[in-house]
Amino acid sequence: MLQRPAAALASTPELLAGRARRAWLLFAAVALLIVFAALYGAGLYGRSTEIEALSAQGRTDANLKVALLRAVLENPRALPLLLSEDQQVHDALAERSPASIDVLNRKLEGLVSGTKASVLYVTGPDGLAIASSNWREPVSFVGNDYGFRAYFSGAMQSGTAEYFALGNVSKRPGLYISRRVGSAAAPLGVVVVKMEFDQLEADWHEANRPAYVSDEHGVVLITSVPSWRFMTTAPLAAPVAADIRASQQFGEAPLVPLPITRPQPLSLDVALVHAITPGGSDAEYLRLSTAVPSTPWRLDYLVPAEAPIAAAQREMRLLALGVLVPLLALAAYLLWRRQSAQMRIAAEQAARAELERRVVERTQDLSLARDRLQAEIADHRSTEAKLQVMQQELVQANRLATLGQVAAGVAHEINQPV
Numbered sequence: 001m002l003q004r005p006a007a008a009l010a011s012t013p014e015l016l017a018g019r020a021r022r023a024w025l026l027f028a029a030v031a032l033l034i035v036f037a038a039l040y041g042a043g044l045y046g047r048s049t050e051i052e053a054l055s056a057q058g059r060t061d062a063n064l065k066v067a068l069l070r071a072v073l074e075n076p077r078a079l080p081l082l083l084s085e086d087q088q089v090h091d092a093l094a095e096r097s098p099a100s101i102d103v104l105n106r107k108l109e110g111l112v113s114g115t116k117a118s119v120l121y122v123t124g125p126d127g128l129a130i131a132s133s134n135w136r137e138p139v140s141f142v143g144n145d146y147g148f149r150a151y152f153s154g155a156m157q158s159g160t161a162e163y164f165a166l167g168n169v170s171k172r173p174g175l176y177i178s179r180r181v182g183s184a185a186a187p188l189g190v191v192v193v194k195m196e197f198d199q200l201e202a203d204w205h206e207a208n209r210p211a212y213v214s215d216e217h218g219v220v221l222i223t224s225v226p227s228w229r230f231m232t233t234a235p236l237a238a239p240v241a242a243d244i245r246a247s248q249q250f251g252e253a254p255l256v257p258l259p260i261t262r263p264q265p266l267s268l269d270v271a272l273v274h275a276i277t278p279g280g281s282d283a284e285y286l287r288l289s290t291a292v293p294s295t296p297w298r299l300d301y302l303v304p305a306e307a308p309i310a311a312a313q314r315e316m317r318l319l320a321l322g323v324l325v326p327l328l329a330l331a332a333y334l335l336w337r338r339q340s341a342q343m344r345i346a347a348e349q350a351a352r353a354e355l356e357r358r359v360v361e362r363t364q365d366l367s368l369a370r371d372r373l374q375a376e377i378a379d380h381r382s383t384e385a386k387l388q389v390m391q392q393e394l395v396q397a398n399r400l401a402t403l404g405q406v407a408a409g410v411a412h413e414i415n416q417p418v
Helices: 003-010 012-084 087-095 098-114 150-158 198-206 238-247 306-415
Strands: 119-123 129-132 160-166 173-182 187-195 211-214 220-223 260-265 270-276 282-291 298-304
Touching (some): 012 119, 012 173, 012 198, 012 298, 087 187, 098 119, 150 160
Antiparallel strands (some): 160 173, 173 187, 211 220, 270 282
16 A cells, blocks of 8 residues: 555656647747747737838938929919919910011020920910920921820810920920910910929939829820830720820830739828839838829829838847847746756655655564564464473373382392292
């Protein structure tokens, strides 16, 4: 009955060693799970915070670009209004005399040099240009027919119009702002100012962050990436594409979609996209969209996101590891201390159990020795008693023998003759 608990206690250190190995395996598995979860969560958090930071900065930059674009637009917009009321314009349209037209040509030439307009010209009610600021150049607009242009028909009908197109003569893109001269009932002609955005696009290009302006159909009009001009933000419907080609608004441009794919909307005007820039590879960008006031246009601004997001994720993961590693090391130390204490207690219990077992065994041995000694003593006493009995019997026998000899001697003497 005493050997079974002693054996159980003796096996406790071995059981604890097995449990310790299982505990360390479980600890390692849980630690790895925690580390992977923390790294994943830190990556998500770093990505989210960096996207928020990029969005805030990108929104500021986009708003500045829109403000600059509006400033570029507003100044030349006043020219058609002023010229439509100018007496020299009225005289040239009414008289069509070489002198009045020469005066108007020089006037338009002087106005262009003092403004940001690209070209100023005046057409008659039939769409033929009678005067132009570039009247001295080989590509002069004078004598060209612009009656098919939407900005001409729009001004004749509504009094004013704006139209972005590729120049029919210059083959340069620009915004045409037109205004009718005279009343709708008796129009004298149309004043047109053409604006080009070369300097604005050059400024945007220096920022090394793609930006582009698209019209209501999604056709890119102004861009810091020249090869993206007249591409589309989405595939055009067949009727829309046919109308644009028929109007020659963008010349022979193929109107293919931009190399921007896999949009992941984050909010109404913010999305993560992948874009391929000229000479570059597929990279992730944060696209911010904003409307351009007083126009049907939208400005899209692409902020490089791949490297900043990766850096933010790396930083957050390193921070997570910096917090987790000491905590896991502390947990491992506490686990080791707990197991060491358990092993020490188990070893002490095993030692006590072994001592108790040996005491019990020794006690049993002593009891057996005592029992054997007692049995030997009893045997000795029994043998002694038997010896005493035998001794008494021998004494008695000796006595009887002696008496027998005496009796025989007496009888012999008696039987002797006298």
